[in-house]
Amino acid sequence: MRINQRRFLKRKRQAEKEMVAKPKKAQPPKTNKEKTKKEEDEDSAPPSRVDKAQIQKAIAALRLHLDKVKQEKEKDPLFEDEGDDAYSVLISLRTQPVGSAKSNAKMKAIRIPHSMVDLETAELCLIVKDNDGKGHKEAKLKVESMGEDKAGIAKVLGVSKLRNNYKPHEAKRKLCDSYDLFLADERVIPVLPKLLGKTFFKKKRQPIPVDLTKKDWAKEIRSKTSATYLSLSSGTCVRVKTGTSAMSVEDVVENTAVAIEGAVKHIPRRWGNIQSIFVKCNETVALPLYP
Numbered sequence: 001m002r003i004n005q006r007r008f009l010k011r012k013r014q015a016e017k018e019m020v021a022k023p024k025k026a027q028p029p030k031t032n033k034e035k036t037k038k039e040e041d042e043d044s045a046p047p048s049r050v051d052k053a054q055i056q057k058a059i060a061a062l063r064l065h066l067d068k069v070k071q072e073k074e075k076d077p078l079f080e081d082e083g084d085d086a087y088s089v090l091i092s093l094r095t096q097p098v099g100s101a102k103s104n105a106k107m108k109a110i111r112i113p114h115s116m117v118d119l120e121t122a123e124l125c126l127i128v129k130d131n132d133g134k135g136h137k138e139a140k141l142k143v144e145s146m147g148e149d150k151a152g153i154a155k156v157l158g159v160s161k162l163r164n165n166y167k168p169h170e171a172k173r174k175l176c177d178s179y180d181l182f183l184a185d186e187r188v189i190p191v192l193p194k195l196l197g198k199t200f201f202k203k204k205r206q207p208i209p210v211d212l213t214k215k216d217w218a219k220e221i222r223s224k225t226s227a228t229y230l231s232l233s234s235g236t237c238v239r240v241k242t243g244t245s246a247m248s249v250e251d252v253v254e255n256t257a258v259a260i261e262g263a264v265k266h267i268p269r270r271w272g273n274i275q276s277i278f279v280k281c282n283e284t285v286a287l288p289l290y291p
Contacts, residue, residue, distance in 0.1 A: 049271060050260050050290045056253050058279050058287040059243075062087065063252075065284055066245050085245040086204075087252050089259055090278045090286055091238040097268055107209060109227040110262035114251040116244055117181055117225045123154035124221070125175075127184035127192070127207055130158035142217065151221040154179065159188050162195050172197045182207040183221060204241065228255070230263050238263060245281070260289075 066085055117124075126143070130136040136158030143153050166172050176199050184192060184207035192207060200206050208229065214220050230240045242259045243252030256279060264270050278286035 050257070050277060052253070052257050054289055055256050055279070056249075058289060059087065059249050059253050059256065061287060062279070062281050062284055063245070063249050066281060069283075085281045085283070086241050087243040087245075087256065087279060087281055088204075089240045089242055089256060089263070089289075090280060091240070091260075091263060091267070091274060092276045092278075093236040093238065093267065094273050094275045096236050097232040107206075107229040107231050108266050109224070109229055110240065110259055110266075111227050112242070112255045112258050112262075114243070114247065114255050115226045116228070116241065116247070116255075117152070118246075119152040119222065119225065122152045122180040124152040124181045124183055125155045125157055125179040126153050126210075127157050127159065127162060127182065127188060128212065129185045129188045130160050136161065139212075146218060149218045151218040152181075152225075153183075153221070159191065159195070166195070169197065169199070173199050176200050176203060176205050181225065183210050183224070184208070185212045186210060187212075204239070228259055230266060232266070238267065242279075 126139070128136060128139040130139075136156065139158070140156045143150055143156055146153075166175055176196075182200075182205060186209035189207070189209050193201065196206070208224050210217075210220050210224050212220075228241050230238055232238060240259050240263050242256040247255075260277060264274065267273055274290070276288065277290035278288055280286040
């Protein structure tokens, strides 16, 4: 009896050693049935479901309309030149994005192949953090020290001056129309909606956040102006600017295709939450791109 028990224990120890020494077989790749829902969402669907030929056709039609309107305005001296018109992609969502208002309102950058801002000719207004003027002067000196490489900065505006000198609606409207683009220290972005008013946001002129803790401001500004931006508002419509009437049709088409692909990545459930996509200019009808 004891001999049988010893043999049993010996065989058991030998079997355990073999199990430890024996390498585990490599797991075969997961089949489509075994993949999780999250993995399927990441793998499924091509980067974009919008036909580039359709984008080309829509942008060309809008440009034809803009050129016609421009010719009519040139004939009538009563019309004022309002500058370059903007092309925008409108993405209609099936459901409203879930999340905090602060998180959804945060501007998300999308890299585009053709910048919409020519820093050689554009005039930029830079809004900086200050405390009763302190910080504003340092920022102005910093811009002056940049020499000829100011990256288009034409005005440095402190938050305290914005708060005190631009209270009336008319003052805010004039400020909005005075510069080609607005940039702001990302640390003051949360307080700007109240200080700038509805005009800036209605005209889609809200400042682009920049990191002014970096030493090379010119490099930071070039990086941020080489992108377009979107924010997931409280509604079910997402708007992304993709070009201006000063750009060629080909450049706007490329920007639009890339911007749609980039915007979808920021939308919860991606293509599963997209109902339709249109492209339009400021004063035109919206032309369909998807479905």
